[in-house]
Amino acid sequence: MPQRIQTDPARVERVLKVVFSQPRPPVARCRLLSSGFGPAHMLKVDTDLAGSQACLGCGSCMDACPVMARDPRRRARLETRTSMALETLVGEDCDRCGNCALACPQVDTTIKHYLVQTHLAEGMDRLLAQSATDEMLVLDLYLGES
Numbered sequence: 001m002p003q004r005i006q007t008d009p010a011r012v013e014r015v016l017k018v019v020f021s022q023p024r025p026p027v028a029r030c031r032l033l034s035s036g037f038g039p040a041h042m043l044k045v046d047t048d049l050a051g052s053q054a055c056l057g058c059g060s061c062m063d064a065c066p067v068m069a070r071d072p073r074r075r076a077r078l079e080t081r082t083s084m085a086l087e088t089l090v091g092e093d094c095d096r097c098g099n100c101a102l103a104c105p106q107v108d109t110t111i112k113h114y115l116v117q118t119h120l121a122e123g124m125d126r127l128l129a130q131s132a133t134d135e136m137l138v139l140d141l142y143l144g145e146s
């Protein structure tokens, strides 16, 4: 539900790199870097929400998190489904995958594009390089044994 005029990814790229260099859920900080509620939202509330970057408590970030998926017992520890709950339940175990920010309706699309085109692409490059190294290691071990 962010506004039509969104974050300029070139302006937030450096901040996003810092956010994703830290081992903790990034969704709240991505939300606060976003443009906030646009005036065309369909929520039936009296309050003027335009520009609000608040967490909606929708729980989408928790549902998209691989750490939560791998260990569902974490979910049972809290009733709330907010970014704060995600921070509490995942903390430093965060994989820094960016799924939570991609799933959040309050994070600007431009930030999501940055995550898909740069952050995830760099992660794939690292994984491919790692797997190539691992394959060489396995080959070395195999040749060493023969």
Ligand code: SF4
Pocket: 024, 025, 026, 027, 061, 064, 065, 066, 067, 068, 086, 090, 093, 094, 095, 096, 097, 098, 099, 100, 101
């Ligand atoms: S979805 Fe990914 S980046 Fe977000 S908290 Fe979970 S592991 Fe961390």
Ligand code: SF4
Pocket: 027, 028, 031, 054, 055, 056, 057, 058, 059, 060, 061, 062, 081, 082, 083, 103, 104, 105, 106
């Ligand atoms: S996905 Fe929903 S619960 Fe999570 S930070 Fe965004 S608005 Fe809040």
